Amino acid sequence: MYPPPHAHTPWQPIRRWWQHPALIITALVLLPPAGIALVWLSQWNQKKKIIATVLSGLWFLVVFLSPDAPKKTGDDAKSKSPTAVTATATPQSSAPAAAAPSPTPASAMPSVVGTPFAGAEKAVEALLDTELTARSAYTDVTLGADHTQWVVCFQEPEAGSALASKSVSATVHLVDAGTTCPTEKGTALRPKSSPTPKPTPTPEPEPEPTADNDDSGSGGGGSVSYRNCSAVKAAGKAPIRRGDPGYGSHLDRDGDGIACER
Incomplete structure (x- = not known):
């Protein structure tokens, strides 16, 4: 097949x-x-x-x-808009929304000026984790070992200042009880007086040359006499002639009646 x-x-x-x-x-x-x-x-x-x-x-x-x-397209878009969705969802939320927790207000520094140091420590011990620093308000006064009763004159931070955290350092400036606070920090309680400058002595005027009395002169007369020609020239009287005040024979060496001519 x-x-x-x-x-x-x-x-x-x-x-x-x-x-x-x-x-x-x-x-x-x-x-x-x-x-x-x-x-x-x-x-x-x-x-x-x-x-x-x-x-x-x-x-x-x-x-x-x-x-x-x-x-229809516009109606569909309108029905799907956020407003319509919100309006539909609003009746379902019957329970009130929980209120947001308000932030904790920052602590403020209390005013401790005028209070003893012991009271200032108690006022800030609940606000700060750090110790309250004490300093003397006067630069020439040493802070005492027991200064619990010393009075606060200045404080840092200032009263009413917001404390950002409990680790902020606080300082107070103290004076002993009974002592007045200074007007500002950094002042000395007993400022040193500046030395008084000594007055500059005024030089006394030199005395004018006085003529010595010399009775040995002749013809001169008067109470004026000169010891030598240098004194005569210093007085501006040279030369001196016989009969003028201050003439003396001891000045006229050549005896011509004119003394101290040279």
Whole structure:
């Protein structure tokens, strides 16, 4: 016997990716114009192409070109707006919202001026973790070992200042009980007096040369006499003639009656 002849298989064209039925149907629903174009490029028969084109065109006219479509779209957007959602959700929240906790106010530095140091320590011990520092208000007064009863004159920080934390350092300036506070910090209780400058001595005027009495002179007479010619010249009387005040023979060496001529 002879083997049966092979059946003849008709030739079929190769299908492209844009000819896939699922892609074409999706395009017909979402974007009818593109879907219709893909239908006529597909391998469907003529009858299927016509039916798909008519149905997709009617779908496009009803859904996309209907005059009520923008209104419905706007109504849908309005119904989905945050305001509508909030209005709908508001009646459901019947319980009042819990109030947010208010921040704890910062502690303020109390006023301790005028109080003893012991009282100042008690006033700030609950506000600060650090010890209260004590200093003397006067620069020339040493802080006593037992200064619990010394009075506060100045404080740091100032009264009413906000304390950011309990680790802030506080300082007070004290004076002994019964001592008046200074007007400002850094003042000496007993300031040293500046030395009084000694007055500059006024030089005494030199005495004018006085003529010595000399009774040995002749012809001079009077009470004026000169010891030598230097004294005569210093007095501006040279030369002296016989008979002038201060003339003496001891001044006239040559005896011509004119003394201290040179």
